[in-house]
Structures are given as C-alpha cells and as structure tokens.
Amino acid sequence: MILTLKANATKPQVDSIVKKIKELGFTPHTTHGKEVTIIGVIGENAILTKDIFEAMAGVELVTPISKPYKLVSREFKKENTVIDVGHGVLIGGDEVVVMAGPCSVDTKERLFHTAEAVKAAGARVLRGGAFKPRTSPYAFQGHGEKALRYLADARKQTNLPIVTEVMNINDVKLVEEYADIIQVGARNIQNFDLLKVVGKTKKPVLLKRGMSTTIQEWLLSAEYVMSNGNYNVILCERGIRTFETSTRFTLDLNAVPVLRHLTHLPIIVDPSHGVGIREYIPAMAKAAVAVGADGLILEVHPKPEEALSDGPQSLLPEQFAKLMGELRAVALAVGRTL
Numbered sequence: 001m002i003l004t005l006k007a008n009a010t011k012p013q014v015d016s017i018v019k020k021i022k023e024l025g026f027t028p029h030t031t032h033g034k035e036v037t038i039i040g041v042i043g044e045n046a047i048l049t050k051d052i053f054e055a056m057a058g059v060e061l062v063t064p065i066s067k068p069y070k071l072v073s074r075e076f077k078k079e080n081t082v083i084d085v086g087h088g089v090l091i092g093g094d095e096v097v098v099m100a101g102p103c104s105v106d107t108k109e110r111l112f113h114t115a116e117a118v119k120a121a122g123a124r125v126l127r128g129g130a131f132k133p134r135t136s137p138y139a140f141q142g143h144g145e146k147a148l149r150y151l152a153d154a155r156k157q158t159n160l161p162i163v164t165e166v167m168n169i170n171d172v173k174l175v176e177e178y179a180d181i182i183q184v185g186a187r188n189i190q191n192f193d194l195l196k197v198v199g200k201t202k203k204p205v206l207l208k209r210g211m212s213t214t215i216q217e218w219l220l221s222a223e224y225v226m227s228n229g230n231y232n233v234i235l236c237e238r239g240i241r242t243f244e245t246s247t248r249f250t251l252d253l254n255a256v257p258v259l260r261h262l263t264h265l266p267i268i269v270d271p272s273h274g275v276g277i278r279e280y281i282p283a284m285a286k287a288a289v290a291v292g293a294d295g296l297i298l299e300v301h302p303k304p305e306e307a308l309s310d311g312p313q314s315l316l317p318e319q320f321a322k323l324m325g326e327l328r329a330v331a332l333a334v335g336r337t338l
C-alpha cells in the first residue's frame with residue numbers, strides 16, 4: 001500500500017505516520033519524489049489497515065498496490081529509476097550503457113588489454129568473473145580474490161567501474177569492497193538468503209533472470225533486495241530455457257517491454273549468455289537496444305580459444321568495436337545515446 005503525503009505535511013505528522021507503520025508490524029519505505037513524498041507500507045496484508053492511515057493527519061491518499069511485488073512496481077514509483085554506479089556512469093537514463101569484458105578474469109595482462117580495448121570502443125563498465133558458477137565441478141571456478149584485485153587495478157587504469165558476481169553469502173562483504181556493481185547470477189536468482197544479504201549492501205545490484213524464472217518470480221527476487229534496503233537494482237535478461245537447442249538459451253526480448261510496463265527499475269540485456277554463439281550475438285545486441293534496453297552486458301576476450309570460460313560466446317575486441325558503431329546507430333534511432 002502507498003501513502004501519498006500532503007504537500008504541507010509537517011515533520012511531526014510524518015514521524016507519527018512512520019511510527020504507526022512500525023507499530024503495526026510493517027516496514028516503511030519513503031521516497032521523496034519531485035512533487036510528492038510517498039511512503040510504501042510494506043508487509044503482508046498491509047492493505048487491511050487502509051482506514052487507519054486514511055484518518056491520519058498528513059496523509060493525502062492511500063492506494064493499494066495490486067501486484068505481489070511492491071517496491072519494484074511501477075505502481076509504487078512512476079518515474080524510471082536511474083542508478084549512479086560511480087565513475088560518471090548512470091544506468092537507466094538516456095544513455096545506453098554497455099558493460100563488457102571477459103566471462104572470467106584470467107591473467108592480469110589479458111584483463112588490462114581487454115579493459116583498454118572495450119573502453120576505447122565505448123564500453124562504460126568492465127565486467128569480469130572472480131567467482132564462477134560452473135555446471136561442472138571440474139570446470140574452472142574463478143580466481144577469487146586475486147581476480148577482484150586485478151579488476152580493481154583495471155578500474156584504476158581505465159576509470160571504468162566494475163561488475164562482478166557474488167555466489168555465496170560469505171563472500172558478499174569481500175565482493176562489495178571491490179565491486180561497483182554486485183552481480184547475482186541466473187543460478188542464484190532464488191537464493192533468497194543471498195538476496196537478503198545483498199539487499200543490505202550499499203552497492204548497486206545486477207540481478208540476472210534465472211533460466212527458468214517467470215518475470216513475476218524475477219521481480220519478486222528484486223523485491224527481496226529492495227525490501228532489505230538496497231533500492232539500486234538493475235534487471236538483466238540473459239536468456240531462458242525453451243525447447244530450442246540451436247542456441248544456448250532463448251533470449252527473451254519480450255521481457256524488455258513487459259518489464260518497462262511493470263517496473264521502474266533499469267533493464268539491461270545479456271546477449272552473450274542468451275545466445276551463446278559468437279556469430280549471432282551482434283544481431284541480438286542490436287535488437288535489445290531497439291526494444292528499449294537501458295544497457296547491454298557482453299563478453300569480450302582477446303583469445304577466446306584460451307578463455308577459461310565461455311570462449312565460444314566471447315567477441316573479439318575488434319568485433320566488439322565494430323558492433324559498438326552499429327549499436328550507436330540503433331540507439332540514435334530509438335532516441336537514446338551511446
């Protein structure tokens with residue numbers, strides 16, 4: 001339920017509203033918008049207390065939120081959320097933000113080489129995995145903290161903010177120290193305990209869709225992060241499982257306009273995992289920008305045949321640079337910059 005406050009609500013009135021919300025066992029989430037201040041009253045069956053709040057001084061309007069997810073919903077917040085990830089990069093504004101880099105960080109030299117190359121081509125965020133969720137326990141699991149240090153060094157060198165994945169609760173603090181954006185991967189989208197801990201961090205969170213999660217389940221996962229206090233959630237479509245086996249997953253670009261309608265959160269697309277085959281990635285990257293994505297995340301590696309993970313879907317730096325030129329034209333055509 002949303003309380004829209006009167007423009008002239010006084011501080012004591014606001015304080016007593018917040019006190020009442022807590023007394024009733026709910027959590028207040030306050031947003032100071034351009035024109036009005038709203039307070040989300042979040043908790044099970046909050047709507048049953050509608051009359052109490054309607055009668056309180058300072059409250060203009062009480063509106064129910066019809067969806068099971070609340071803070072995430074467009075009903076809760078009308079304007080698009082723009083997230084400042086530092087280093088001058090805003091996600092969810094006019095600019096289509098491209099994040100690029102290797103699937104996993106391997107050597108420092110290669111990471112630096114890739115970081116410089118993607119930056120020169122116009123990437124705004126550097127990606128790189130330190131903790132890798134691998135299907136096989138025998139596959140490379142990531143260089144861990146050493147890779148985080150390399151990423152931090154590459155950020156120092158290029159001034160690109162970094163996005164990297166956290167897989168378990170015990171590593172959240174460490175990853176938060178290094179990362180500008182904390183990634184929660186497809187396989188952890190419904191690891192609710194991890195979502196709660198990530199929700200208590202101060203860094204923006206890139207929340208990838210699970211390969212078998214519906215949009216509603218995905219938004220409820222985002223709600224876990226937001227309801228724990230971290231409002232800076234970026235949603236990332238990365239392909240879902242269908243009967244089709246010609247590509248690694250099926251990139252669900254339907255999700256972009258659907259999410260745009262349902263949520264105020266920024267939406268980015270990962271064609272690398274969604275398609276899984278290098279030669280098809282540029283087409284789907286362009287399509288993602290055309291349907292209104294706020295950004296892309298792309299895997300790039302200078303020697304894909306030697307990459308420690310996801311070589312077959314990694315673009316060469318020169319392919320990435322060519323694609324960036326094409327993406328710029330698409331962005332312009334849909335009223336965005338890149």
Ligand code: PEP
Pocket residue numbers: 103129133184185186187208238270273
């Ligand atoms: C990745 O970004 O390298 C990754 C493992 O992605 P996903 O969680 O979408 O599979």
Ligand code: MN
Pocket residue numbers: 103104273299309310
């Ligand atoms: Mn990968």
